Amino acid sequence: MQCQECHKRPATLHFTQIIQGQKMEVHVCNVCAKEKGYMTYPEDGYSLHHLLSGLFNFDTSGLTSTHAENYQQSKDLQCPKCEMTFSQFKQIGKFGCAVCYETFNERLDPIFRRVHAGNIKHNGKIPKRQGGDLHKKKQLEDLKLHLKKLIENEEFEEAAKVRDQIRALNQDDDHSEAGDQS
Amino acid sequence: MTLQQFMNEAISPWMRKDGPDSDIVLSSRIRLARNFANVPYPIAADPKELEEIRSFFKEKYEGQDFGSYKDLAFVSIRDLSAIERRVLVEKHLISPLLAKHSEAAAVLISENEQVSLMINEEDHIRLQLYLPGFQLSEALQQAFEFDDWLEEKINYAFDETRGYLTSCPTNVGTGMRASVMMHLPALVLTKQINRMIPAINQLGLVVRGIYGEGSEAQGNIFQISNQITLGKSEQDIVADLQSVVKQLIEQERYARQQLIKQSGDKLEDRIYRSYGVLAYARIIESKEAATCLSNVRLGIDLGLLKNVSRNILNELMILTQPGFLQHYAKKTLAASERDQLRASLIRQRLQLEQ
Numbered sequence: 001m002q003c004q005e006c007h008k009r010p011a012t013l014h015f016t017q018i019i020q021g022q023k024m025e026v027h028v029c030n031v032c033a034k035e036k037g038y039m040t041y042p043e044d045g046y047s048l049h050h051l052l053s054g055l056f057n058f059d060t061s062g063l064t065s066t067h068a069e070n071y072q073q074s075k076d077l078q079c080p081k082c083e084m085t086f087s088q089f090k091q092i093g094k095f096g097c098a099v100c101y102e103t104f105n106e107r108l109d110p111i112f113r114r115v116h117a118g119n120i121k122h123n124g125k126i127p128k129r130q131g132g133d134l135h136k137k138k139q140l141e142d143l144k145l146h147l148k149k150l151i152e153n154e155e156f157e158e159a160a161k162v163r164d165q166i167r168a169l170n171q172d173d174d175h176s177e178a179g180d181q182s
Numbered sequence: 183m184t185l186q187q188f189m190n191e192a193i194s195p196w197m198r199k200d201g202p203d204s205d206i207v208l209s210s211r212i213r214l215a216r217n218f219a220n221v222p223y224p225i226a227a228d229p230k231e232l233e234e235i236r237s238f239f240k241e242k243y244e245g246q247d248f249g250s251y252k253d254l255a256f257v258s259i260r261d262l263s264a265i266e267r268r269v270l271v272e273k274h275l276i277s278p279l280l281a282k283h284s285e286a287a288a289v290l291i292s293e294n295e296q297v298s299l300m301i302n303e304e305d306h307i308r309l310q311l312y313l314p315g316f317q318l319s320e321a322l323q324q325a326f327e328f329d330d331w332l333e334e335k336i337n338y339a340f341d342e343t344r345g346y347l348t349s350c351p352t353n354v355g356t357g358m359r360a361s362v363m364m365h366l367p368a369l370v371l372t373k374q375i376n377r378m379i380p381a382i383n384q385l386g387l388v389v390r391g392i393y394g395e396g397s398e399a400q401g402n403i404f405q406i407s408n409q410i411t412l413g414k415s416e417q418d419i420v421a422d423l424q425s426v427v428k429q430l431i432e433q434e435r436y437a438r439q440q441l442i443k444q445s446g447d448k449l450e451d452r453i454y455r456s457y458g459v460l461a462y463a464r465i466i467e468s469k470e471a472a473t474c475l476s477n478v479r480l481g482i483d484l485g486l487l488k489n490v491s492r493n494i495l496n497e498l499m500i501l502t503q504p505g506f507l508q509h510y511a512k513k514t515l516a517a518s519e520r521d522q523l524r525a526s527l528i529r530q531r532l533q534l535e536q
């Protein structure tokens with residue numbers, strides 16, 4: 001789909017704009033989004049309180065010109081990599097890049113809680129090549145949890161085995177550290 | 183493998199095989215969203231960066247034989263006509279969003295069409311893996327194998343706390359959407375589905391009518407999928423979904439038996455009438471076709487209709503959609519022309535069975 005402004009570049013932003021109660025589908029490229037004021041960038045003062053994403057039920061209903069000031073203040077939080085601001089993120093409901101997660105980190109927990117039934121921490125797959133240490137950490141956590149359950153259930157024989165597994169994993173660490181020092 | 187092969191057959195080769203519980207579960211799917219660590223997401227990247235990702239996949243993966251998924255074919259969306267794009271959407275090989283992103287969007291499709299890897303959709307990578315019938319944990323395992331294979335060559339955007347980082351906050355964590363397609367005609371006929379959907383939603387799962395607009399299901403086909411991607415492991419998410427699907431299967435089977443017991447004559451009449459419409463109609467709209475196909479499929483599952491193959495629902499539901507009809511006719515068709523062609527294709531297809 002082509003950008004509806006320049007008709008040259010592909011449209012990369014798709015959202016619904018509500019002006020005076022009229023719903024309109026908007027499809028623009030990010031260059032035009034910047035230029036035509038569909039997205040707010042710090043250098044221009046265009047406010048985007050008339051753009052609603054609705055996805056996370058952000059309270060934008062009460063946004064009027066008086067509220068715009070608050071918006072200007074929250075705007076200074078901007079991703080150094082993709083230049084997305086926090087207010088833009090709230091409006092379109094999408095991150096621009098991985099660095100956005102670090103940039104907005106402190107404000108994300110409430111959003112994730114709302115979207116993911118109270119959860120804010122990943123508990124799933126870890127990429128093998130990138131997550132070496134993480135893998136071990138997770139394995140240890142899982143084993144300790146398992147050990148606790150076995151002891152609660154008084155399955156001591158099995159518990160001893162798991163305890164040995166935990167020791168072996170920890171010893172791996174000691175060895176490699178010792179190796180590093182020599 | 184050429185594009186033409188993906189376009190010609192309505193149903194993918196894997197759909198011809200029956201899976202477990204395939205009287206009710208048509209297919210199981212795992213979708214994983216992944217991104218490159220150092221490139222902005224398609225929504226914010228500049229065209230050059232996206233083009234680099236596109237060519238990375240074209241050069242690196244095209245034709246690579248990944249395990250049981252032979253010969254990955256690389257298809258650039260910009261090389262496709264509007265009708266061709268639509269056909270791939272109707273086959274669920276690409277998403278409507280990918281079809282819109284024409285510039286650097288692409289897809290890698292395996293020869294048996296079980297795997298499709300969308301490139302530059304909302305995320306850089308959307309891996310989809312399908313299996314016939316109710317095989318969610320098998321699908322998860324195979325999707326993980328594919329993911330591991332990709333991960334050897336790509337630095338994913340991954341964070342210890344947040345997991346796989348995605349463009350939309352609703353996908354972050356596992357990046358996984360697990361879903362099953364179910365045919366639930368008896369639960370619809372007995373109106374039980376209406377009170378079940380809110381209960382399923384409360385468990386953090388989403389029920390969608392498929393092929394239809396909104397929540398109304400055409401052909402009584404529903405898609406059930408997980409909503410939450412953060413905080414739970416992929417295995418736990420799949421296990422939760424599995425237990426709900428198992429219950430739905432039991433309820434549907436029970437409702438089918440009750441229907442036969444209490445109003446078997448009526449049910450039989452409904453099934454044969456639908457068969458009659460499909461076999462003789464000259465003009466048929468998609469909604470009526472979907473309803474009749476659902477009834478015929480139920481007749482097959484109940485052993486009433488013997489000479490029609492079970493695939494007919496899957497096949498004709500896809501074949502009679504606008505994209506396929508126009509691809510078949512090799513031209514753009516008005517709605518009324520589509521209704522005529524739809525009726526004629528269904529008639530021909532049923533005659534083949536006799």
Ligand SMILES: [Zn+2]
Pocket residue numbers: 003004005006007008009028029030031032033
């Ligand atoms: Zn533009």
Ligand SMILES: [Zn+2]
Pocket residue numbers: 079080081082083084095096097098099100101
């Ligand atoms: Zn960013």
